Amino acid sequence: MTLVRWEPFRNVATLQERINRMFDEAFNKARDLDENAMGAWRPSVDIFENDHAIILEAELPGVTREDIDVEVENNVLTLKGERKEVREVEEERYYRKERIIGRFHRAFTLPVDVNLDQIKASFQNGVLRLEVPKPEEKKPRKIAIAVEG
Numbered sequence: 001m002t003l004v005r006w007e008p009f010r011n012v013a014t015l016q017e018r019i020n021r022m023f024d025e026a027f028n029k030a031r032d033l034d035e036n037a038m039g040a041w042r043p044s045v046d047i048f049e050n051d052h053a054i055i056l057e058a059e060l061p062g063v064t065r066e067d068i069d070v071e072v073e074n075n076v077l078t079l080k081g082e083r084k085e086v087r088e089v090e091e092e093r094y095y096r097k098e099r100i101i102g103r104f105h106r107a108f109t110l111p112v113d114v115n116l117d118q119i120k121a122s123f124q125n126g127v128l129r130l131e132v133p134k135p136e137e138k139k140p141r142k143i144a145i146a147v148e149g
Helices: 012-037
Strands: 045-049 053-059 068-073 076-083 102-109 120-124 127-133
Touching (some): 045 102, 068 127, 076 127
Antiparallel strands (some): 045 053, 076 102, 120 127
């Protein structure tokens, strides 16, 4: 029989994380609703990595490539743009109008050693994909010692 040491506070950190996540989700949804009421919107963004790069994918339906700006300054990648209204229907003929138009702005901090010249961007089917190459690991530099005779 294996004895397991009892640790009464082992799950407290997990509980605290769950409570924090619950409050974050509640307040973020409320903030998004307030922003949406004023015409602002925040596109959904996924950030993940593979062996060679950090990848950012942003959903930008109804936005043209010309209406998107991507900038990097001081290791902060900024995604800005605007979804414009296309008037195909007269305002009084709408039963319901839920799609939000207007400007958006998102900013993400990048790892310190990113080579900005190698960032790749593509835009297809309303999804902006940015590939930020990971920096190569810094290897120790070997210093040759000259032998004086």
